[in-house]
Amino acid sequence: MLRCRDIVRHGDAFLSGEMRGWKRAGFWVHLLFCRYCxxxxxxxxxxxxxxxxxxxxxxxxxxxxxxxxxxIAADAVEKDRGRD
Ligand SMILES: [Zn+2]
Incomplete structure (x- = not known):
């Protein structure tokens, strides 16, 4: 499963539609379970x-x-570290 830092790093590709296939599916799964992301x-x-x-x-x-x-990315990563 993708981690929060993966969501932060690749959020642009996800929103732009550049991200496809299993990686995009993994993104959706992470978003399903992570309210922060x-x-x-x-x-x-x-x-x-x-x-x-x-x-x-x-x-x-x-x-x-x-x-x-x-x-924004640094803040999200910092919050991610706090949850690990
Ligand atoms: Zn997350």
């Missing part, structure tokens, strides 16, 4: 939807987006 994926989906809907002038730079995503 369901919340993470929901937040990631919301973040992506909001960033896409913003006009280009209001959108954050790629570096700003990467910094925010890194903070």
């Amino acid at each position: 369901r919340r993470y994926i929901r937040q990631l989906r919301t973040t992506q939807a909001v960033s896409i809907s913003l006009p280009p002038s209001a959108a954050a730079s790629d570096a700003e987006v990467d910094a925010v995503l890194a903070c």
Whole structure:
């Protein structure tokens, strides 16, 4: 079974549809049992939807987006460590 850190690392591929087959099925199984990762994926989906809907002038730079995503990922991994 995938671990929470796998969900964080590959959340973008999951949401974009790049992830297929057994890996995607494993993702779904993990999400079925882990409310923390369901919340993470929901937040990631919301973040992506909001960033896409913003006009280009209001959108954050790629570096700003990467910094925010890194903070979210680090927070999720930290919470994952607390549950191991
Ligand atoms: Zn999880």
